[in-house]
Amino acid sequence: xxxxxxxxxxxxxLFQRKDYEEAARVFQxxxxxxxxxxxxxxxxxxxxxxxxxxxxxxxxxxxLDAMQAxxxxxxALDDQKRIAMVLGNMGRVYAALNDREQAYVTYRSAADIFDxxxxxxxxxxxxxxxxxxxxxxxxxxxxxxxxQAGLEEIDNLSASQKVIKGLSGVVSRLTGGQTxxx
Numbered sequence: 001x002x003x004x005x006x007x008x009x010x011x012x013x014l015f016q017r018k019d020y021e022e023a024a025r026v027f028q029x030x031x032x033x034x035x036x037x038x039x040x041x042x043x044x045x046x047x048x049x050x051x052x053x054x055x056x057x058x059x060x061x062x063x064l065d066a067m068q069a070x071x072x073x074x075x076a077l078d079d080q081k082r083i084a085m086v087l088g089n090m091g092r093v094y095a096a097l098n099d100r101e102q103a104y105v106t107y108r109s110a111a112d113i114f115d116x117x118x119x120x121x122x123x124x125x126x127x128x129x130x131x132x133x134x135x136x137x138x139x140x141x142x143x144x145x146x147x148q149a150g151l152e153e154i155d156n157l158s159a160s161q162k163v164i165k166g167l168s169g170v171v172s173r174l175t176g177g178q179t180x181x182x
Contacts, residue, residue: 002029002033003033003037004030004031004033004034004036004037004039004042004043004046007026007027007029007030007033008027008030008034008042008046010026010030011023011026011027011030011046011049014026015027015049015052015053015056018056020053020056020057023049023053024050024053024054027046027049027050027053028046028050030043030046031043031046031047031050034046040073041073041074041077041079041082043073044070044073044074044082045070045082047066047067047069047070047073048066048067048070048085048086048089050066051063051064051065051066051067051070051089051093052089054066055089055092055093055096058096060093060096060097061097063093064090064093064094064097067086067089067090067093068090070086071083071086071087071090074086080113080116080117081113081114081117081119081122083113084109084110084111084113084114084117084119084122084126085110085122087106087107087109087110087113088106088107088110088111088114088122088125088126088129090102090106091103091104091106091107091110091126091129092129094106095129095133100133100137103133104130104133107126107129107130107133108130110122110126111123111126111127111130114126120153120154121153121154121155123150123153124149124150124151124152124153124154125150125154126150127146127147127149127150127153128146128147128150128151128154129150130146130150131143131144131145131146131147131148131149131150132147134146135147
């Protein structure tokens with residue numbers, strides 16, 4: 001029988017190759033192995049991985065169910081970083097389900113936690129996701145402000161992110177530097 005770590009590594013390789021069904025099966029085996037090994041936190045990570053696979057397959061409700069099942073484990077451990085990571089992933093799923101209100105709530109909760117624990121890059125990425133959602137909702141000023149706040153925290157911006165950062169600064173100046181947060 002393989003260890004949880006061996007199965008996890010195998011699942012990651014399968015996921016990277018986009019062999020999602022097989023990756024889900026292996027992550028489920030890894031989850032079981034980690035539970036047997038008494039590693040509830042890493043077993044919950046495997047549950048989140050299964051949720052990410054469901055997201056990749058467009059199975060959003062199943063993704064949400066998997067992530068919601070893992071969240072209480074991290075909450076019981078008071079593992080703020082993992083809580084925020086799950087909330088951020090849930091925000092993406094809620095957005096895909098067109099539940100904008102829940103998407104904003106979970107993204108904002110994730111961003112607040114990342115900010116509080118000093119995870120600048122993850123905070124920035126979450127703010128960019130909020131900005132993208134605001135832009136889709138036609139909240140251009142708020143979206144530009146969120147994008148800019150997020151991009152300020154991310155090192156090594158891609159070329160397109162550098163353009164967006166510049167444009168969001170222009171939009172911010174055009175709107176008087178003050179944008180209403182939604």
